[in-house]
Amino acid sequence: MQPNETTWKERISYGLSDTASNLIYQMIIMYLMFFYTDVYGISAAAVGTLFLVSRIIDAFDSPIFGVLIDRTNSKWGKSRPWLLWLAVPFGIIGVLAFSTPDFGDTGKLVYAYITYILLGILYAGINIPITSILPSLTSNLNERNVLVSTRMILASVGVTIVSLGALPLVDFLGNGDQQRGFTLTMTVFGILAVILLIVSFKNINEKVEMPGSDQVVPFKKAVKSMKGNVPLYILFFVSFIYTIGFIMKTQTTVYYLSYNLNKPELVGVILGLSSLNVISYFIMPSLAKWIGKRNIMILGLALMSVGQIGFYFSGSTTPFIIATLIGVIGQGFLMASIFSMIADVVDYGEWKSGIRAQGLVSTVPVFSFKIGMGIGGALSAWVLSFGNYVPNQIQTASALTAIEISFIWIPLVGFILGIVALLFYKLDKQSEQMMIDLNARRATAKIVESGVAEIKAQ
Numbered sequence: 001m002q003p004n005e006t007t008w009k010e011r012i013s014y015g016l017s018d019t020a021s022n023l024i025y026q027m028i029i030m031y032l033m034f035f036y037t038d039v040y041g042i043s044a045a046a047v048g049t050l051f052l053v054s055r056i057i058d059a060f061d062s063p064i065f066g067v068l069i070d071r072t073n074s075k076w077g078k079s080r081p082w083l084l085w086l087a088v089p090f091g092i093i094g095v096l097a098f099s100t101p102d103f104g105d106t107g108k109l110v111y112a113y114i115t116y117i118l119l120g121i122l123y124a125g126i127n128i129p130i131t132s133i134l135p136s137l138t139s140n141l142n143e144r145n146v147l148v149s150t151r152m153i154l155a156s157v158g159v160t161i162v163s164l165g166a167l168p169l170v171d172f173l174g175n176g177d178q179q180r181g182f183t184l185t186m187t188v189f190g191i192l193a194v195i196l197l198i199v200s201f202k203n204i205n206e207k208v209e210m211p212g213s214d215q216v217v218p219f220k221k222a223v224k225s226m227k228g229n230v231p232l233y234i235l236f237f238v239s240f241i242y243t244i245g246f247i248m249k250t251q252t253t254v255y256y257l258s259y260n261l262n263k264p265e266l267v268g269v270i271l272g273l274s275s276l277n278v279i280s281y282f283i284m285p286s287l288a289k290w291i292g293k294r295n296i297m298i299l300g301l302a303l304m305s306v307g308q309i310g311f312y313f314s315g316s317t318t319p320f321i322i323a324t325l326i327g328v329i330g331q332g333f334l335m336a337s338i339f340s341m342i343a344d345v346v347d348y349g350e351w352k353s354g355i356r357a358q359g360l361v362s363t364v365p366v367f368s369f370k371i372g373m374g375i376g377g378a379l380s381a382w383v384l385s386f387g388n389y390v391p392n393q394i395q396t397a398s399a400l401t402a403i404e405i406s407f408i409w410i411p412l413v414g415f416i417l418g419i420v421a422l423l424f425y426k427l428d429k430q431s432e433q434m435m436i437d438l439n440a441r442r443a444t445a446k447i448v449e450s451g452v453a454e455i456k457a458q
Contacts, residue, residue: 006138011147013203014137015154017083017130020196022158023189024094025123029373030271031166031182032097032116033251033381038391039178040100042108048381050112055374058120059367065128066363070222077206079133082125087197090122091190098186100179120370126197128366134343136206139439141344141431145285145293148340152281152332160275162189167268222357225349231427232345232364238418239338239365242301243372245411246331248380249308255384256407259395266317273324280332288337292428293344297337301415301422303330308412312404338365344427351434380406 006014033051036042042050065082072078097115101107130151138144166185173188174181226232253271258264280300287296307327314320342365350356387402389395395403427434 005140006143006147010137010204011150012154013200014130014133014147015151016196017126017200018151018155019158020087020193020200021123021126021130022155023162023193023196024090024119024186025127026159026162027094027098027166027186027189028119028123029247029250030162030253033377034254035098035182036112037381039182040108040112041105042112043385044381044389044391045385046109048378048385050109050116051377051381052374054113054117054120055370055377058117058124059370059374061121062124062128062363062367062370063360065124066132066357066360067222069129069132070357070360076201077133077136079129079136080201080204080206082129083197083201086122086125087194087201090119090126090197091194093118093122094190094193095183095186098182100183124363124366124370128363131339131342131366132346132363133204133206134339135346136208137204139208139347139435141435142285142289144343145288145340149281149284149336151339152284152336153278155335156275156278156281156332159277160272163271163274164268221355222360225353225355225357226361226364228352229345229349229361231341231348231425232361234421234425235338235341235345236364236368237421238297240368240372241414241417241421242334243369244376244379245414247373247376248406249408249411251377251380252384252403252407255389255403260400260403260407261315261320263317266320270321270324273321274328274331276325277328277332277335280329281336284333284336288340293337293341294422294425294428296333297341298419298422300330300333300335300337301418303327303333305412305415305419306330308408308415311408341427344431347434347438348427348430351438379410383410 033047036047036050037044069078069082072081074081076084093115097112097119099115101111103111134144134147137147166189169185169188170178170181172181173184254264254267257266257270284296291299304327307323307325307330310323310326311320314323342361346356346361349361383402383406384399387396387399389399389402
């Protein structure tokens, strides 16, 4: 097999790493705010501050993990071993984050800060290697699209399990006790996540050898690879602004359905529809050949914007479901594109600077996701608090308006800003020449390395 080829066993195993990640990540974005406010008894305002402070603190672990990956030189490669090393801690902290020790009001908040920050750090330690390993699996741009689509399809399996299975499991395992139910449900998901991460580690390999890949990339040198990488900066902004909107919308879905539409029974159905973004993942590789990754991402954000507007005009179940489906298809296009584009901007950095720092460069979108999660999570909680939201009560007009702003309007503004930023992304037009130049450069470097090795051996 050539270095640019991957088997379906490798593709599926690669995708299972994101199934594992989403079993815990989706519990955070779908239910953690609700868990904190309505189950654990922390005020919405305190939760907003918790989300912002915690995300700002642990966002800086992303570049740290990037540097660690660039400095890793193990028998398993640079990115792959982190899936093994952090699998068990990731599962354990996930369970602790959804546990409810009775420490009093102050103790609860301190406990939430500690477990939430640790969970964010470990999420970065798992997710960054999943992303940074892609350029080492293949240098073929179309093969990368297939790998990313497979990853996104299997990530949606994790989304589906959580969105459809979490609340029924909470009810079944808790037997009326939501605190116990959430802890046991997260225990089930944590164990499954650990198993899948170990399977992924076992079956994928970093087989694209770069000249000097066994050498440590100094931090200052790695930072230089990011200088002038305009596509990377654009990707950072789009990831950041999209994440704010997506997190706000997702975290307030339970509130909007429960209080604005008075249809709490739809929560599982609406969240479960998010798994239909697999349709976009199947289409993306073929569509990318036709219109390019940037245009797929613009299409995705446009569809998400249409969905947001549709929510405002949907006063009943069917229009709301239609608006949800439009947004889900759009979100699938965006996510399938963005992770493939990360590998492209790694190559772009090497093309322009001559330095390959895939660990550090791959952390930039993850860094933007985490900052966006913190700001989006804080904004949604603060907006609810400003509107005088009170858990488990009939809401006032101001509270209903606050929920609507958080669910519909702020996300819509973010999605539109993302479209504007992408109009300045030009890498799709340069990618073919970029890969020709890089492959020629790498071949020359290998010949030089081989010659030097022969001279030393004499």
